[in-house]
Amino acid sequence: MTSGASWLAPTADRPVAARVALPGSKSMTNRALILAALADGPVTIERPLRSRDTDLMAAALRALGIGVAETSGGWAVTPAEPAGPARIDVGLAGTVMRFVPPVAALAAGTVEIDGDPRARERPMGPLIAALRALGADLDDGGRGLLPLTLRGRGGLAGGAVTIDASGSSQLVSGLLLAAPRFGKGVEVRHEGPPVPSAPHLEMTVAMLRAAGATVDTGPDLWRVAPGPVTARRWEIEPDLSNAAQFLGAALVTGGSVTVPGWPAATTQPGDRLRDLLAAMGAEVTSSPDGLTVRGTGTFTGLDADLHEVGELTPVLAALAALAGTPSRLTGIAHLRGHETDRLAALAAEINGLGGDVRELSDGLEIRPRPLRGGVFHTYDDHRMVMAAAVLGLAVPGVEVENPGTVGKTLPGFTGLWADLLAARPTGQG
Incomplete structure (x- = not known):
């Protein structure tokens, strides 16, 4: 920008x-948008942040066929099965570049993801490797960075994966937010230096549970069971x-x-x-x-x-x-x-x-x-x-x-x- x-x-x-x-909180807004996109019915998001990062998230979901409409107080989200072909611009938003690929992996069709020049330098390798291990077909040119192309088959197997998330807690949050829609859910284990920004992981877990997901946690371990994401009204904090x-x-x-x-x-x-x-x-x-x-x-x-x-x-x-x-x-x-x-x-x-x-x-x-x-x-x-x-x-x-x-x-x-x-x-x- x-x-x-x-x-x-x-x-x-x-x-x-x-x-x-x-x-409103950017972190809560973009998590609410992901959970709304995967919900089992229409969702309203009240008092969201409207900024470049959140507008990029809304645009990414629209590109995947999900309805995100403006209302007087925020957004109305109409979930749909993610679908390609789609081209997604993540800008320089860490939440978009790390939360959207797991959703895009659920799509039927090809999804291309790229962003600002600096976005191509930000840590993505552990998330890319994890998605491959969970069944995604993607091409990142062997760089472990953006841009990347996902060739979706309409679902993702899921399962257990070990990653080094010391570069960003978003690498874990991105996997967890979409995990209820994975065939086996997900078990993410972190190995490496401590994961930064632990409160953001607590936010992810709390919002998943508020949306009806079953989440268990332990030291450097997070499990999300497969199941529906409940449609609900989100009120975003300042x-x-x-x-x-x-x-x-x-x-x-x-x-x-x-x-x-x-x-x-x-x-x-x-x-x-x-x-x-x-x-x-x-x-x-x-x-x-x-x-x-x-x-x-x-x-x-x-x-x-x-x-x-x-x-x-x-x-x-x-x-x-x-x-x-x-x-x-x-x-x-x-x-x-x-x-x-x-x-x-x-x-x-x-x-x-x-x-x-x-x-x-x-x-x-x-x-x-x-x-x-x-x-x-x-x-x-x-x-x-x-x-x-x-x-x-x-x-x-x-x-x-x-x-x-x-x-x-x-x-x-x-x-x-x-x-x-x-x-x-x-x-x-």
């Missing part, structure tokens, strides 16, 4: 005091990971930000923001009104293993660059395989503004230094835009290259950011 114009990240001239209503930069603004400016609708219990990894921001010195409170973060204008660095919540790293790294003490963020080597090599990108861009960030084998070491304005490159990575916005709160002149790439998960971000800074405490005009 490209955009010719740059964006000058606004600098805060006072503490923020805002309520920020977030759109995207808590996309709260990071807004809540972080409270720390940077010494202000207050409330996110309404924060769920009391959730599998979203973004829920960890409560603990992570508190560890940096924020006051975090929950109420029926939502989650509120208050800052004092000074805050400390963070020493944290982010293995389970790697998507929060860009914004946390930006906060760390502005903190009063050094930070060490570890457990995130897998971020090198995300939309870009996020560790290298964060180090390069923060250092380009005068920062002191050192790459570790599995993370970043960040020593705060006075920063200056300059161009902040985003590498077609939505979360790099969010990180730059946080830096711009305290550093005048941060020019964000290709801000449009944030539309991957949060269209309208720059407008929301402007509203955040324009908001005033109740009673002030």
